Amino acid sequence: RYGSNALILILAFVGIVFVANYLAFNNPKDLADMTEDKQNTLSPEMVTALQNLPAKLSATGYFSPQTPRDTAQQLLGNMKTNSQGNFDFHFVDPVANPLDAKNAGVTGDGKIVLEMNGRKEIAGYADESELLRAMNRLLNPEARTVYFLTGHGERDINGSGQTGMSRALETLQNKNYTVKTLNLVAENRVPDDARTVIIAGPMQPLTPNEVGLLNNYVLHGGSLVVMADPLPLTDLGDQPDPLTESLGRVWGIRLRNDFVVDTTSTTIQNAIGSVYNRSHPITNAVTLLTIFPLARSIEISTQPSEGISLTSLVETDPNSQAWGETDFSALKQSGASVALDPATDTPGPLTLAAAGENATTGGRVAVFGNSIFASDDGFDAYGNGDLFVNAVDWAAGNDAAVDITIHPPTQRTFLPPGGLKWLAILLGSVCILPGIVLGAGIAAWVSRKRRG
CATH class of the missing domain: 1.20.5 (Single alpha-helices involved in coiled-coils or other helix-helix interfaces)
Structure with missing residues (x-):
């Protein structure tokens, strides 16, 4: 029975x-979403966008077996549920199907491609705000032209290796940017369609006239992405550098004349960026380390001009042994040892990238003390490519396309019990509870014994 x-x-x-x-x-x-901070619930903005799709929207997640897809699966599933039948998705392994990934313009793992009416947009990671921004670009197509400055030995967008930026060019084009080059000496003006001007590692100084043209462009709401290498890597020598002087004077962003040494790296000349400003669109979603080979450090003014806000985007680990070295001769000698000299060097943590925005004019600048990180040799290393593309997106104004209600995760901190609490837990789990079970068993055995 x-x-x-x-x-x-x-x-x-x-x-x-x-x-x-x-x-x-x-x-x-x-x-029902039972999580405390409603992490499994889509934002009202996303639900509204999905329910008002003018055509079928499809998503393809390119995730290899080494990249977890659980978060993407759940997010895309929620989107499908709320789309009234206008959204669907599937996954592709870019390692097993490299041709599919190449045809879609995907050059990394964990990317999501959205497609509608034959047009595509790439979301760099499985995040609701990133997907909503990509959807917004699909729904509101417009010309987005960025210019790479030429004429001073800058990195070649059509070249390869350490001197080329073909990977950056390919990625920007896959995000529907129109990429052009600009020679200010020949043009004597910044084109009207320029969403941003990128200055990638000039070897020669810009002329005062060129810097004046760029300043005027930014004064009227334009933007710059500046990547300036340490002086020993350029042909500037002791010549004045109107560009970096202008950044310091106008924006309060000063590029130091030093060389970042980071002893936590396998190569001390490779500065490791591990501390990100989570309140800025450029770095709020960067999760991987960024590597800056042969970088210079940046100093940010504590009292910028009225209307200008400055942000330190990427910094070295405060617990690492990193500093700004000014003895360039020691670094050039093979096997030479270097040490922090408090009298001449700048101790860490060091700023490796900074951003400035003028609330009055709308002008923006993103400044990096290195250009190799965005070259073909560095673009695919860790979070380098994402950082560069995020900077271009922000400078071009594409960060503000969507104002999304983010569900901030609840911070939960476990504090180990101590003193009497720990003793009570120990006695309860080791003595009291087992004792109750043992006592109940003995009582049941005695009771049966008496009845039997």
Whole structure:
């Protein structure tokens, strides 16, 4: 009799679980988000956008087996549930299907391609705000032209290796940017369609006239992405550098004449960026380290001009042994040892990238003390490519396309119990609870013994 009852209870339990899962799978809208901070609930902006799609929207997630897709699966599933049948998705392994990834313009792992009416946009990571920005670009197509400055030995967008930026060019084009080059000596003006001007590692100084043209462009709402290498890597020598002087004077962003040494790196000349400003669009979603080979440090003014706000975007780890070295001769000598000299060097943590925005004019600048990180040799290393593209997006104004309600995760801190609490837990788990179970067993045994 007891065995039959147990079997019936087990079958009933299994049946209830099966029916509950079946109903949940077929009625996902009736599910309740029980997380404290509603991390499994889409924002109102995303739900509105999905329910007002003018055409079918599809998403393809390019995730290799080495990249977890659980977050993307859940997010895209929620989007499908709320799309009224206008959204669908699937996943592709870019390692097993490299041709599919190449045809889609995907050059990394964990990317999501959105497609509507034959047009595509790439979301760099599985994040609701990133997907909503990509959707917004699909729904509101417009010309987005960026210019790479030429004429001073800058990195070649069509070249390869350390001197080329073909990977950056390819990625920007895959994000629907029109990429052109600009020679200010020949043009004597910044084109009207320029969303931003990128200055990638000039070897020769810009002329005062060129800097004046760029300043005027930014004064009227334009933007710059400046990547300036340490002076020994350029042909500037002791010549004045109107560009960096202007950045310091106008914006309060000063590029130091030093060389970042980071002893935590396998190569001390490779500065490691590990501390990111989470309140800025350029770095709020960068999760991987960034590597800056042969970089110079940046100093940010504590009292910038009126209307200008400055942000330190990327810094070295405050616990690492990193500093700004000014003895360039020691670094050039093979096997030479270097050490921090407090009298001449700048101790860490050091700023490797900074941004400035003028609230009055709308002008923006993003400044990096290195250009190799965005070259073909560095673009695909860790978070380098994402950082560069994020900077271009922000400078071009594409960060403000969507104002999304983010669900900030609740911070939970575990504090180990101490003193009497720890003793109570120990006694309760080791002595009291086992003692109760043992006592109940003995009592039951004695009771049966008396009855029998």
